[in-house]
Amino acid sequence: MKIRTNRLMLISERMEREIEQQNIPGAVIAVGKGLSILYLESFGYAENQNGIVRVMNKDTLFDLASLTKVTATLPSVLYLIDNGQIRLNDPVSLFIDEFGSSAKGTVTIRHLLTHSAGLPPHQPYHRLYSSPDAIRRAIRFEGTGAEPGLRTEYSDVHFSLLGEIVAAVSGQSLDVFSKRHIFSALGMSKTMFCPPESEFHRIAATENSKVGVVHDEDADALGGVAGHAGLFSTVQDLITYVWMWLGENPLLSESVRRLAVQNHTTTLNGNRGLGWVCRYDPYDHTGDLWPETTVGHTGFTGTSLAFDPVSKLWMIILTNDVHYGREKRAMIRLRALLHNIVGSAIETE
Incomplete structure (x- = not known):
C-alpha cells in the first residue's frame, strides 16, 4: 500500500x-x-x-x-494476560465479590472487554452518590439488564469494572x-x-x-x-x-x-x-x-x-x-x- x-x-x-x-x-x-x-x-x-x-x-x-479505555485500561488488562495473572474467560466474581450472584456470576473479563456483559450503558453516578467509595460500590452492585453474551451495548461500566480488576489483581x-x-x-x-x-x-x-x-x-x-x-x-x-x-x-x-x-x-x-x-x-x-x-x-x-x-x-x-x-x-x-x-x-x- x-x-x-x-x-x-x-x-x-x-x-x-x-x-x-x-x-x-x-x-x-x-x-x-x-x-x-x-x-x-x-x-x-x-x-x-x-x-x-x-x-x-x-x-x-x-x-x-x-x-482512556483503549490507552490505559486495555493495555493494562492485556499486560496481566501476557503475564499469566488473568484469563479472558475468568469470571469477574473472582476479583469482585459483588459479581457472585446468580444473575452476574457468568460475566467474564471477555464480556467486559467486548461490551457484551449486559450491564447498563450509562448511569449518572456523580449525581446519585456523594463519594468515590459510594460510586465504586454502586458500580460493583450494578445489575445486568440482559443475559451476558447475547448482545453488545457500549457501557462505561464495563471499563470502570476492568479498572477495578486491574487494581484487585496487581495491588496498584x-x-x-x-x-x-x-x-x-x-x-x-x-x-x-x-x-x-x-x-x-x-x-x-x-x-x-x-x-x-x-x-x-x-x-x-x-x-x-x-x-x-x-x-x-x-x-x-x-x-x-x-x-x-x-x-x-x-x-x-x-x-x-x-x-x-x-x-x-x-x-x-x-x-x-x-x-x-x-x-x-x-x-x-x-x-x-x-x-x-x-x-x-x-x-x-x-x-x-x-x-x-x-x-x-x-x-x-x-x-x-x-x-x-x-x-x-x-x-x-x-x-x-x-x-x-x-x-x-x-x-x-
Missing part, C-alpha cells in the same frame, strides 16, 4: 474551514504508515472563551475521554499500574491521570473552560482516575502508543495484540475486538474507505485513534470539540469525513 501524501493536504483545508466557521475550537491531527509520520498539523485554539485565547500546538495535552490503582507498566515502559512521559497544575497551561480546555480537570463527570467524581475516562495525553505520545500496536515495541506480545484486534462478537449485533471497535460496528468512526482490518476508538471530548494492523496505516485526531458545548459536537460526522480523505489517498501496489 502507498499513500498519496498530497491528498492529505485536504485535511488542512477542511480543518481551517471548520475552525473559521467556529464548528470546532482546535485540533491536532496525525496520519502515518508504520514508523513514518506522513502528516502532523495543529489548528485553531486550545482555549477560546471568556477573553482567554490560547493557540493550539503539537505539544498540547488533551483530555482523552473514552480513549489503575493510574499507578498503567504509568509503571505501560506509559513509562513506552516513554510516554506526557500521558497521565490527574495532571499537575504545572501542566495546565499546556492542556486544551473542554466544556465550560475546564482545564486539567477530567470532563467526564463520573470520572471526576471518582477523583480523576477511572477505567473508562480520565487520561490526558499528547499526539506524540499516542503515536508512540500506536507504534506499539504495530509491533514496534515488544511491551505486549504479538499473540495478545493479534487477539485484541480480532472481531470477538461476529454472531452478535456489533463488531467488537477486545476494547477496540472493528469495522462496520455502529461505533466505527473510520468512514467508508479504510481497510477491513482497521480498529479504533473515540472519546466524547472529540478524540479518536484508528489503525490497521495489516497495512500499518494509522490516524490520530485530538480536538477539544466540547469546548464550545457538548450540544454541537461537530466531530461525530467530521471524523468519518477526515478518515475518508485519508482513505482516498490509499493506492495498492
Whole structure:
C-alpha cells in the first residue's frame, strides 16, 4: 500500500474551514504508515472563551475521554494476560465479590472487554452518590439488564469494572499500574491521570473552560482516575502508543495484540475486538474507505485513534470539540469525513 501524501493536504483545508466557521475550537491531527509520520498539523485554539485565547500546538495535552479505555485500561488488562495473572474467560466474581450472584456470576473479563456483559450503558453516578467509595460500590452492585453474551451495548461500566480488576489483581490503582507498566515502559512521559497544575497551561480546555480537570463527570467524581475516562495525553505520545500496536515495541506480545484486534462478537449485533471497535460496528468512526482490518476508538471530548494492523496505516485526531458545548459536537460526522480523505489517498501496489 502507498499513500498519496498530497491528498492529505485536504485535511488542512477542511480543518481551517471548520475552525473559521467556529464548528470546532482546535485540533491536532496525525496520519502515518508504520514508523513514518506522513502528516502532523495543529489548528485553531486550545482555549477560546471568556477573553482567554490560547493557540493550539503539537505539544498540547488533551483530555482523552473514552480513549482512556483503549490507552490505559486495555493495555493494562492485556499486560496481566501476557503475564499469566488473568484469563479472558475468568469470571469477574473472582476479583469482585459483588459479581457472585446468580444473575452476574457468568460475566467474564471477555464480556467486559467486548461490551457484551449486559450491564447498563450509562448511569449518572456523580449525581446519585456523594463519594468515590459510594460510586465504586454502586458500580460493583450494578445489575445486568440482559443475559451476558447475547448482545453488545457500549457501557462505561464495563471499563470502570476492568479498572477495578486491574487494581484487585496487581495491588496498584489503575493510574499507578498503567504509568509503571505501560506509559513509562513506552516513554510516554506526557500521558497521565490527574495532571499537575504545572501542566495546565499546556492542556486544551473542554466544556465550560475546564482545564486539567477530567470532563467526564463520573470520572471526576471518582477523583480523576477511572477505567473508562480520565487520561490526558499528547499526539506524540499516542503515536508512540500506536507504534506499539504495530509491533514496534515488544511491551505486549504479538499473540495478545493479534487477539485484541480480532472481531470477538461476529454472531452478535456489533463488531467488537477486545476494547477496540472493528469495522462496520455502529461505533466505527473510520468512514467508508479504510481497510477491513482497521480498529479504533473515540472519546466524547472529540478524540479518536484508528489503525490497521495489516497495512500499518494509522490516524490520530485530538480536538477539544466540547469546548464550545457538548450540544454541537461537530466531530461525530467530521471524523468519518477526515478518515475518508485519508482513505482516498490509499493506492495498492
